[in-house]
Amino acid sequence: MQQYDSAVRNGVSRAVRVESWGGPEALALQDVPEPRAGDGQIRVRVTAAGLNPMDWFMTADAETAARFGLSLPAGFGTDYAGVVDQVGAGVSGYAVGDRVFGAALSRAVADHVVLDADGNIASGIAHHTPDGVDDRTAAALSIAGSTAAAALDVLGLGPDDTVLVGGAGGGVGVFAVQLARMAGARVIGTGSPSSAEYLRSLGAEPVAYGEGLADRVRALGVGAVTAALDLHGTDTVQVARVLGVPDGRICTIAGQVDGVHAANGANAGPEALEHIARLVAAGRLRVPIAASFPVEDIRAAVELQAARHVRGKVVVDLVPQP
CATH class of the missing domain: 3.90.180.10 (Medium-chain alcohol dehydrogenases, catalytic domain)
Structure with a gap:
């Protein structure tokens, strides 16, 4: 297994967790065991995570969470962008150091996400980030x-x-x-x-x-x-x-x-996101970032996004961005 500098501290990583269903007050940034990529998987060092209404909707109450297959304790957020820092055995198409973006259902606001290399939204999806698309923008796409x-x-x-x-x-x-x-x-x-x-x-x-x-x-x-x-x-x-x-x-x-x-x-076609990312890279499609927050301010970020009056996207930084 290849490994990339990943900011793991003595086997401990960080993730935003939900210990009880509810609003932004239920969110907490916690230390968690470092996840590892297994066979057929990649690990991504997340640099930025984009917020969507579905994120807080899924974790608002037990009935809704169950419909999405979530149970306590749960992670939070789905859109991410970052850098591959581990590649498991049997994986092709990804290498340590590759910039990627994608979706990992209700677990993207974390230092690391582990994804199946040939996965879906539940097990995780990764697309290569085109040159010319910064990580905040890439985190807002999926x-x-x-x-x-x-x-x-x-x-x-x-x-x-x-x-x-x-x-x-x-x-x-x-x-x-x-x-x-x-x-x-x-x-x-x-x-x-x-x-x-x-x-x-x-x-x-x-x-x-x-x-x-x-x-x-x-x-x-x-x-x-x-x-x-x-x-x-x-x-x-x-x-x-x-x-x-x-x-x-x-x-x-x-x-x-x-x-x-x-x-x-x-329901989107398999090439839809790659096409959108290429349009962004070419300067033909603009993705306004309304606000960005450090992950320590996750509650404030979700409160702003949940108000539904934001013009554009709200992004959470796991790594300080330029």
């Missing part, structure tokens, strides 16, 4: 990027489309708006009035959410809205129906509506 890609696959947008994106300024919206524009679609993005310039910077035509949304969309003079993506709940679904969008061209990610498609990151 869940939001794959979710946006899966949802847009459902909608099949093209140059003749006008798509209404509800919650366009959030973590998934950052990707969905830009990818929809790359497909040639016109994008109307809902958000607060204060987010209008931010949404324009992503390529969306901003419109304030809330009561009267359908009338405000019509007032933009955009013609027929042909597709809709609800990134927050189900309110945008109902407005899309009022605007005449057929159910077959509406998609949700955080709510269930009879007759309407629901998508999540697990």
Whole structure:
């Protein structure tokens, strides 16, 4: 087994742990035994971990945690970026020192994560980080990027489309708006009035959410809205129906509506994240980092992310970043 300088202290590593289900107050940074990569596995020295709504949603209560296969004590966070520092026997395609990013379900906010080299989100997934993509940005890609890609696959947008994106300024919206524009679609993005310039910077035509949304969309003079993506709940679904969008061209990610498609990151194509990472490296897709926190401030980071008013992504640093 190869090994890389990994900041292990006498066989002890650090991880954010959940000892009881609940909110940010349940999170604690603890010393844990150093994990080791076994046969067919790699270990990653995590440098940064990106936060997503699913992170705190999964650990909020016992019933939800059980649906995701979690039990106490549990880890926290899913998106990560870092450097491979151990490679187990039988592994090909990874070497010590490789920069990688990916997902490790509810255990990414830790000094180290151990992943199956040919794994899934539960056992861990690693993608090579392209040159030109820093670790904070790479740590923000996996869940939001794959979710946006899966949802847009459902909608099949093209140059003749006008798509209404509800919650366009959030973590998934950052990707969905830009990818929809790359497909040639016109994008109307809902958000607060204060987010209008931010949404324009992503390529969306901003419109304030809330009561009267359908009338405000019509007032933009955009013609027929042909597709809709609800990134927050189900309110945008109902407005899309009022605007005449057929159910077959509406998609949700955080709510269930009879007759309407629901998508999540697990539905994304196998090359979706590599494609997104290449777009970032080429400067064609922007990933705004709204805030970063040292891992010691994990509770404050989660409180900010859970408020759902962040423009872009929140990232936790396991290693100080430039």
